[in-house]
Amino acid sequence: EAGVAQSPRYKIIEKRQSVAFWCNPISGHATLYWYQQILGQGPKLLIQFQNNGVVDDSQLPKDRFSAERLKGVDSTLKIQPAKLEDSAVYLCASRHLRTGGLAGNTIYFGEGSWLTVV
Amino acid sequence: GIQVEQSPPDLILQEGANSTLRCNFSDSVNNLQWFHQNPWGQLINLFYIPSGTKQNGRLSATTVATERYSLLYISSSQTTDSGVYFCAGVRDNNNDMRFGAGTRLTVKP
Numbered sequence: 001e002a003g004v005a006q007s008p009r010y011k012i013i014e015k016r017q018s019v020a021f022w023c024n025p026i027s028g029h030a031t032l033y034w035y036q037q038i039l040g041q042g043p044k045l046l047i048q049f050q051n052n053g054v055v056d057d058s059q060l061p062k063d064r065f066s067a068e069r070l071k072g073v074d075s076t077l078k079i080q081p082a083k084l085e086d087s088a089v090y091l092c093a094s095r096h097l098r099t100g101g102l103a104g105n106t107i108y109f110g111e112g113s114w115l116t117v118v
Numbered sequence: 119g120i121q122v123e124q125s126p127p128d129l130i131l132q133e134g135a136n137s138t139l140r141c142n143f144s145d146s147v148n149n150l151q152w153f154h155q156n157p158w159g160q161l162i163n164l165f166y167i168p169s170g171t172k173q174n175g176r177l178s179a180t181t182v183a184t185e186r187y188s189l190l191y192i193s194s195s196q197t198t199d200s201g202v203y204f205c206a207g208v209r210d211n212n213n214d215m216r217f218g219a220g221t222r223l224t225v226k227p
Contacts, residue, residue, distance in 0.1 A: 033214065042122075042204055042217035043161070056214055089159050093215075105149050107206075107215055109161040 002026065004110035006092050012116045018080035021113045024073070025094030031055075033107070034067055034077050035091040043091055049075065082117045089114050120145045120209050124218035131195050131225050139190040139221045141205035149208035149215070150181055152190050154201050161204065164190070195225045 005024040013019050025032050030051050035043035046065065048056040051072035060067070064083070069075040079086055089112040095105060121144035131137055141152075152164040165172050165179040167188065172179055176195075181188040192199055202220040 037159075042206075042219050044217075045214040048214050091159075091161065093161075106163060106166040107149075107151060108163065109153075112159040114159065 004092055004094055004108055006090075006110035006113050008113060009111065010114045010116075012118060013082055015084055015117050016081040018078065019082060019115060020079075021077045021090050021092075021115075023075045023077070023092030023110060025075075025092070026096075026108055029094035029096050029108075030072070031095040032069055032075050033093040033095075034075070035093065037089045037091055037112070039088070046077070046090075079115075082115075084117050087115055087117045119214070120147065120207060120216050122205060122207060122216050122218035124203075124205060124221050126221060127219065128222045129224070131223070133195060133197060133225055133227050135195050135225075136191070136193045137195060137223070139192070139203055139205075139223075141188045141190070141207075141218055143186040143188075143207050145209055146183060146186060147207035147209055150188055151206050151215070152179055152188070153204045153206065154199075155204060155220070156201055164203075192223075195223075197225045197227050199223060200225050 032049040034046040037043040046060045047067045049069040052069045067077045091112045093107050093109045095107045123142045125140045150168050153161040167179045167181045169183040176193045178191045202222050204220045206215045206217040208215045
């Protein structure tokens with residue numbers, strides 16, 4: 001089974017520029033998450049999709065961050081304009097959500113996209 | 119959302135030693151996972167363990183759901199065990215997975 005795919009792996013941009021990250025979840029996984037992980041901290045949820053609908057985007061800085069999941073499969077996270085404090089790893093994860101299941105509720109992460117804003 | 123506390127924040131061991139990492143939750147969870155974050159940043163699943171005990175090689179985990187905590191045991195630690203260990207939980211299937219701040223483990227040869 002292929003894992004969660006993310007690209008690009010690394011990106012360096014200047015402040016006020018824009019950047020986009022792409023994620024392809026594990027096939028059949030209805031739930032997709034974008035997390036932001038700042039160095040030395042645990043991951044923080046930015047947005048959660050169930051199929052192509054948004055379940056939770058309460059921690060997404062909507063003035064500069066946007067995300068979409070067209071057709072309920074892959075997803076794009078965009079930052080425009082970027083600030084220095086956006087330097088972080090952006091992690092995409094997916095989950096199948098089997099009711100009453102055990103391992104089927106496991107969340108799987110991609111390798112992450114490292115962003116440095118200078 | 120739930121609050122997740124991990125302890126200790128940092129742990130330094132000599133190779134071959136055993137260790138216990140702890141995770142406390144502010145509310146009950148029905149999905150709890152332990153992860154190891156490798157040096158390249160990827161979060162690797164260790165255990166899905168909302169309750170009970172599981173073992174995988176030198177690693178084992180126990181969750182006492184009624185008391186809202188989970189423990190990760192590492193026996194005969196190796197240098198390759200170094201990294202950051204996170205626990206994370208979900209209160210119900212519609213909520214996001216909340217992470218602790220992690221335990222940074224360093225195993226010295």
